[in-house]
Amino acid sequence: MNSMMIGNLSLGAAVLMAAASLFTAVAAVKFQSDRMLVWGRRLLMLFGIAIVTGSAALMTALVNSDFQNAYVASYTERALPMGYKIAAFWAGQEGSLLFWALLLAGMSAVAVRQFRSRGRTEQSVMLGTLALVCGFFTALMLFAANPFAQLPVTAVDGQGLNPMLQDPYMIAHPPLLFVGYAGYTIPWAMLLAALIAGRKDNQWIGATRKWLMISWLFLTVGIILGAKWAYIELGWGGYWAWDPVENASLLPWLTGTALLHSVMVQQHRGMFKIWNASLIAVTFLLCIFGTYLTRSGIVQSVHSFGESVIGTFFLVFLGVCVLLSLVVILRRRALLKSEHEVQGLMTREGAFLALNVLLVLMTLTTLVGTIFPVISGAVLDEPVSVGQSFYHTAVIPISLALLAVMSIGPLLGYGKDATKKLIASLIVPGIAGAVAVGVAVALGLTNPWALICTAITTVAVFSIGSGLIQAVRQRRKIEDEGPLTATLRVIDNNHRRYGGQFVHLGVVMLMVGVAGSSLFSTKQTFQLTPGESADLNGYTVTRGELNQFRQANYTAIEAHVTLTPSDAIGGAELSLHPQLRFYDKSMGGEHDHPSAHVALDSTLTRDIYMTLAGWEDDGKLVALEAIINPLIAWIWIGGIVMTLGAIFCLMPRLMRETAHVHAPETSSKTAINRPRTLAPATVPLALAGEGQCVLQTPATTTHCPETSS
Amino acid sequence: MTHVRVKMLIAGLVLIASVGYLAVAGVKSGWVYYLQVDDFLQGTDYQARRVRLYGLVSEENIEVYPARLTARFDLLGDNNSLTIHYQGVVPDTFKPGVEVMVEGKLDDTRIFQADVLMTKCASKYQSEEHAKRLEQAQ
Numbered sequence: 001m002n003s004m005m006i007g008n009l010s011l012g013a014a015v016l017m018a019a020a021s022l023f024t025a026v027a028a029v030k031f032q033s034d035r036m037l038v039w040g041r042r043l044l045m046l047f048g049i050a051i052v053t054g055s056a057a058l059m060t061a062l063v064n065s066d067f068q069n070a071y072v073a074s075y076t077e078r079a080l081p082m083g084y085k086i087a088a089f090w091a092g093q094e095g096s097l098l099f100w101a102l103l104l105a106g107m108s109a110v111a112v113r114q115f116r117s118r119g120r121t122e123q124s125v126m127l128g129t130l131a132l133v134c135g136f137f138t139a140l141m142l143f144a145a146n147p148f149a150q151l152p153v154t155a156v157d158g159q160g161l162n163p164m165l166q167d168p169y170m171i172a173h174p175p176l177l178f179v180g181y182a183g184y185t186i187p188w189a190m191l192l193a194a195l196i197a198g199r200k201d202n203q204w205i206g207a208t209r210k211w212l213m214i215s216w217l218f219l220t221v222g223i224i225l226g227a228k229w230a231y232i233e234l235g236w237g238g239y240w241a242w243d244p245v246e247n248a249s250l251l252p253w254l255t256g257t258a259l260l261h262s263v264m265v266q267q268h269r270g271m272f273k274i275w276n277a278s279l280i281a282v283t284f285l286l287c288i289f290g291t292y293l294t295r296s297g298i299v300q301s302v303h304s305f306g307e308s309v310i311g312t313f314f315l316v317f318l319g320v321c322v323l324l325s326l327v328v329i330l331r332r333r334a335l336l337k338s339e340h341e342v343q344g345l346m347t348r349e350g351a352f353l354a355l356n357v358l359l360v361l362m363t364l365t366t367l368v369g370t371i372f373p374v375i376s377g378a379v380l381d382e383p384v385s386v387g388q389s390f391y392h393t394a395v396i397p398i399s400l401a402l403l404a405v406m407s408i409g410p411l412l413g414y415g416k417d418a419t420k421k422l423i424a425s426l427i428v429p430g431i432a433g434a435v436a437v438g439v440a441v442a443l444g445l446t447n448p449w450a451l452i453c454t455a456i457t458t459v460a461v462f463s464i465g466s467g468l469i470q471a472v473r474q475r476r477k478i479e480d481e482g483p484l485t486a487t488l489r490v491i492d493n494n495h496r497r498y499g500g501q502f503v504h505l506g507v508v509m510l511m512v513g514v515a516g517s518s519l520f521s522t523k524q525t526f527q528l529t530p531g532e533s534a535d536l537n538g539y540t541v542t543r544g545e546l547n548q549f550r551q552a553n554y555t556a557i558e559a560h561v562t563l564t565p566s567d568a569i570g571g572a573e574l575s576l577h578p579q580l581r582f583y584d585k586s587m588g589g590e591h592d593h594p595s596a597h598v599a600l601d602s603t604l605t606r607d608i609y610m611t612l613a614g615w616e617d618d619g620k621l622v623a624l625e626a627i628i629n630p631l632i633a634w635i636w637i638g639g640i641v642m643t644l645g646a647i648f649c650l651m652p653r654l655m656r657e658t659a660h661v662h663a664p665e666t667s668s669k670t671a672i673n674r675p676r677t678l679a680p681a682t683v684p685l686a687l688a689g690e691g692q693c694v695l696q697t698p699a700t701t702t703h704c705p706e707t708s709s
Numbered sequence: 710m711t712h713v714r715v716k717m718l719i720a721g722l723v724l725i726a727s728v729g730y731l732a733v734a735g736v737k738s739g740w741v742y743y744l745q746v747d748d749f750l751q752g753t754d755y756q757a758r759r760v761r762l763y764g765l766v767s768e769e770n771i772e773v774y775p776a777r778l779t780a781r782f783d784l785l786g787d788n789n790s791l792t793i794h795y796q797g798v799v800p801d802t803f804k805p806g807v808e809v810m811v812e813g814k815l816d817d818t819r820i821f822q823a824d825v826l827m828t829k830c831a832s833k834y835q836s837e838e839h840a841k842r843l844e845q846a847q
Contacts, residue, residue, distance in 0.1 A: 074839035092839065149843055159838050235801070344713055345720060357721065361728045368732065373743060383743050385761065390739030394731040525798065527776055580801065594801050613798040614775020623776040625798050 003057040004069055007148035010054035014101075015142055017047035018135030025128030029121055029196075037120055040127045041112055047134055048105035055102045058095060058147050062088055067155035071095060071147045077160035079553040079584070084161050087171040091161055093295065093310070094147035096174060101137040103182040108134060111186045111211070115193075122197035122204075129189035136317050144310045160553065163583040163595040169229035173222055177249055180219030181287040184252060186211040187259075188284035191277055192324070195332040205266045205276060210650070212263060212280075216256045217646040223249050224639035235596035235611045237523065237627035239635065242391045247370040248290030251363055255283040258359040261352045264496075269414060270339030271349060274329070275356065277336055281325035286363075288318050293370065346419045351409035358405065362398045366391070392518075400452060403511060406504055407460030410467060410497070425470075429462035453515040457508045464501050492655045495648055502645030510638030516631025517607075525613065526624045536626050539563040539574070539608075546619040554583040556597070559612045559622055563601075574601050578612040578624065606630045741812065746786030761812045762791070762821070768805040775799050780826070784811065795823040802828035 021043035028036035058071070062085050067073040075088040075095070090099040108130040115123050141147060164170075187208040194204040226249065231239040240246060259279045262272045292314035329336070342349045368375070369390050377383035411425045412418055436458035437451055445451060471490045472483065479486065491498040526534045528543035535541070544560030556579045563574040576599035583595065601608040606628055613623040742760045749755050749762055767783035767790060774780065780799050783790040793811055803809065803826065813823035 070839065070842045070845075074842055151842060152845055341711070342713065342717060345716060350717075353717075354720075354724075357724060361725070365728065365732050365735075369735070369739075372736070382748060385741055385743045386736055386739035387741050388739070390732075390735035392735075393738050394728070394735035397731055398728060525778055527778070596801050611798070613778065616774060616776040621776040623778055623798070 002068070003061040003066060004148040004150045007054050007057040007061075008146070010050045010057065011138055011142045011146070011148070014047050014050035014054065014138045015135060017043050017050055018131045018138055021047060021131035022128050022135060025124045025131060028124040029128075032120065034120060037124050037127070040124065040131070044108060044112060044127060044131055044134070047131070047138075048109050051098075051101050051105040051134075051138070054148075055089075055098055058098060059086070059089060062086065065158065067158050068151055069147075070149040070151050073151060073155040073158045075159070075161055077158040077553070080158075080161055080166075081552065083168075083171060084166055087165075088161055090174045090178065091165050091170075092147075094141060094145045094149075096178065097137055097141050097145055098147050099175065100178050100182055101134065101141070103178055104130070104134050104137060104185060107182055107186055111189070114207075118193075119197055122193045122199065125196045126189045126193035129192050130185065133185050133189075136313075140310060140313050144313055160583065163554070163581065164233055166583075167229055167233050169225050169232065173225040173229055176218050176222030176225060178222075180215045180217075180222055180256075181252070181291070183211055183215030183218060184256065184284045184287050187215075187280045188321075188325075191280045192328050195277065195328050195335060198332070198335065200335055202266050202270055202273075205263055208280065209260075209263050209267070212256065212259050213646060213650055216253070216260055217643065217650075219249065219253050219256060220639070220646065221643050223253060224636070224642075228636060228639075231632075232598055232600070235598055237521070237609050237611075237625075237629065239517075239632075242366075242369065242388050244370050245294045247366050248294050251290055251366060251370075252283050252286040254359050254363040254366070255279055255286060258356045259283060262356050265349050265352050269349065271342070272353070272356075273338060274333065274336040277329050279356075279360075281329065285318065285321055285325065288314060288321060292318055343416060344419075346412060346422055347416065348409065348412045348414045351405055351412050355402065355405045355409060358398055358402050362395060362402070365394045365398065369394070396449070399511070400456060403456045403460060403508070406507065407456065407463050410501060410504070411463055425466065426459070426463065428466050429459040432462040433459040447519055450515060450519050453511065457512055460504065460508045464505055467501070468498070489655060492653055495651060495653065499645050499647075499649030499651075502648055503642045504645075506638045506640070506642030506645055508638070509634045509641055513631050513633065513635030513638060516634070517629040520630045521627060523625065523627045526626065528622055528624065529620055536563065536608075537628055538566045538569045540566070541624070541626065543622060543624070546615060546622055554581045556581045557594075557612070557615075557619075559624065561599070561610060561624065563608065574608070576601060576608070576610050578610045580612050580614075602633050604631075604633050607632045746784055746791050747789050748786075750786070750789050750791065756815045759812065759814045761810055761825075762793075763808065763810045766803070766805050766807055766809055771805050773799055773803065784809070784821070791821050792819075793821045793823050795826045797824055797826065800826060800828050 021040050024036045024040035024043060027033065028040055058069075060066075061069045061072045062076060063082070065072065065076060065078050065085070071092060071094050072088075075092045076085050080088075088095065090096045112123075112127055112130065115126055118126075190204060190208050190211070226246070227239040230241070230246075231237075259276065262276050262279065265272045266276050292311060295310055295314065342353060344350055345354070369386050372386045372390075373383040407429070408422065408426065411422055413421075433455040437455050440451060440454045445454070468487070468490065472486045475481070475486045475490055476483070479489075481489065522537065524536055526536075526541060526543075528534060528541075530543060530545070533540050533542045540563070542562045542564065544562065547558045547560070549556055549558065558577050558579045561576045561578070563576065565571050565573070578599040579597035580594040581597055596611045599610045609627040609629060611625045613625045615622045742755055742758065744752075744755060744760055744762055746762060746764050749760060762784060764784045764786055767785050769783065770792075771782040772780065773782075778797060778799070780793075780795045780803065782793055782795075782805075784793050793813075795811065795813075807828050810825075810827045811821065811823035812825035813821055816822050
């Protein structure tokens with residue numbers, strides 16, 4: 001039996017298992033049967049085993065270069081390095097769907113196990129929902145995009161992987177995004193389960209938080225690595241082009257970010273319930289919609305995915321999911337009544353609300369821009385596309401407003417309007433912001449956007465810092481601790497808050513990078529003969545030899561360029577080697593063109609980004625393009641900080657609290673496992689300043705919301 | 710309605726109105742027709758504007774000077790073709806027969822002066838060769 005037969009049998013079995021699991025889950029609700037539920041659960045586990053078997057079959061075919069498999073023949077070749085052979089698993093349509101199904105199977109298994117203590121209806125609905133999504137992806141493969149299609153004649157060698165995908169970042173970027181997409185399925189299933197089971201409490205929303213956080217984390221890393229890949233590999237000097245494919249990953253990220261914040265309000269105050277329910281559904285639906293958008297060919301994109309039937313499948317599935325979400329949320333709207341009202345704009349809830357509204361507006365704006373050609377094509381005769389300037393005009397002001405809310409939000413407490421307190425805590429950050437703008441103007445910065453950005457980012461950094469200093473100071477009034485120990489303890493006692501603040505710091509860094517590189521990027525082209533020089537922002541660019549060399553599956557032409565800094569800049573001489581690569585399998589085929597390999601010199605203040613644009617007369621004349629991107633490295637640093645912050649949020653407490661602060665029964669271990677029920681009377685006290693809750697007496701510390709759920 | 714609710718309603722309306730304004734301004738600033746050569750040549754009002762054209766690069770009359778950063782080629786529609794004069798870095802993927810998108814304006818000599826040239830790069834998810842292969846597959 002070859003790998004294709006195993007693969008096809010596994011897919012067939014998986015579809016049957018998922019359908020059977022869905023069926024038994026429905027039966028478990030209808031007949032109130034625990035046995036049905038147990039069987040439904042077992043069937044979903046069997047689905048997982050079938051998908052793992054299928055994935056193993058595809059991986060074996062890829063690794064062994066089994067060119068009888070159409071997918072393997074199209075996306076790999078014998079000479080392809082092993083890492084890329086493995087990465088080809090998710091490089092094509094069919095393989096990426098199998099990968100998605102594999103992730104879904106794994107996550108569903110974990111989520112279903114986690115849910116075993118819940119009520120029968122809740123468990124069954126969750127199981128049924130997961131089985132539905134799992135079944136859809138598997139059926140899609142079986143009927144429209146089979147990774148195990150067999151060629152009549154085994155190919156001698158494969159077509160090879162698209163050269164642009166032969167990059168380490170490309171190995172990591174798609175699977176991370178898929179983890180994010182697949183992860184948002186679980187909160188959706190939890191939502192439907194809680195609503196159909198009629199849960200009135202807010203505990204279930206706390207359980208979604210971990211899934212929301214993990215999905216968000218993977219989506220964030222995936223998007224940033226994708227941007228980095230585009231920057232290094234595509235050769236145009238940018239990292240984000242507002243292309244429909246990029247927007248497709250941004251849309252669920254925006255609503256997912258909104259959710260991370262508004263879920264906290266429901267947990268703590270029982271508010272924003274219908275908003276959260278809708279956002280959970282919308283985030284999941286946007287993952288499906290984004291996939292539909294990018295794989296149906298409905299929107300013209302430079303990525304050009306080619307029209308395929310799977311678009312129709314996605315559209316139908318999307319319709320089913322929209323309908324299901326709408327019906328459940330509307331029929332159970334009585335469960336989603338808010339327990340409190342927002343008592344003022346200058347409260348934590350007010351800030352969360354503002355942040356949510358801004359993020360949703362940003363989602364809508366991006367969505368409108370993305371599908372504008374479709375809308376305008378339906379209304380007007382010719383499709384109109386809105387291009388990058390639409391996003392620059394509409395989205396950038398929203399992101400600055402978001403940054404402003406982000407910098408003041410954490411200073412506010414829940415409940416009472418605290419305008420006076422806010423003004424007091426904004427004095428230092430405000431002064432710092434004003435000073436920063438003054439310094440920027442003195443240094444000759446005149447661009448208003450740059451100045452606004454300088455002000456907001458400075459205020460954000462200082463308010464994060466002053467919030468922490470305040471908390472440390474209060475702790476030291478009570479505890480006999482050194483500044484370092486106290487700081488570490490304050491941070492460790494509230495991972496969610498300080499992890500969040502760390503993420504915010506990352507966002508600020510990212511914004512600095514985005515602003516610097518988009519407002520002040522300069523581009524120059526040079527046509528140079530050997531030994532000829534030209535000027536580039538204080539550097540003298542000198543062209544050396546044009547060499548040719550050979551690697552495993554491509555031939556490269558490499559230009560040697562030296563950049564000598566002027567006395568004003570100083571520093572060492574730089575040597576850059578931009579290349580054009582001619583991949584063997586591309587030439588004469590579909591990708592019959594060389595691929596640019598960028599030469600990059602990156603520092604914290606600027607990147608010099610050089611590409612070999614072409615040559616004439618056997619290399620006597622060479623054209624080079626040099627782009628200077630100020631501050632762009634901060635985008636990647638910001639991305640790393642955001643990632644670390646999110647990981648910190650998810651981690652349990654690291655240090656053991658000193659004995660006299662915590663009674664023995666409230667040791668860190670029990671604090672982590674403690675269910676998150678907050679007696680309403682103690683809430684305002686414990687939450688008045690989340691960062692300071694460790695200062696409460698031992699009795700109130702047990703109600704501290706700091707620990708990760 | 711409570712005092713806070715009124716305040717929040719006003720704040721929300723102001724926010725939505727300003728985002729709406731930004732979106733309209735964005736659409737105005739980014740409004741670019743996306744046309745095929747035939748449609749472009751038919752509509753005279755398009756010809757005075759900056760537009761985006763798409764089509765195939767003709768196999769004939771193609772002159773590419775990568776080091777001089779120019780390319781001159783004919784862009785094909787269904788029935789007509791239009792001479793494009795492009796200035797800038799010629800993408801690696803540019804060659805006769807590929808599908809491209811150019812952005813620019815028609816000049817007095819009826820040559821389209823483009824400063825953006827993008828080739829539709831090969832699909833990430835479904836290559837043409839793979840589609841052909843699938844047709845042969847069982």
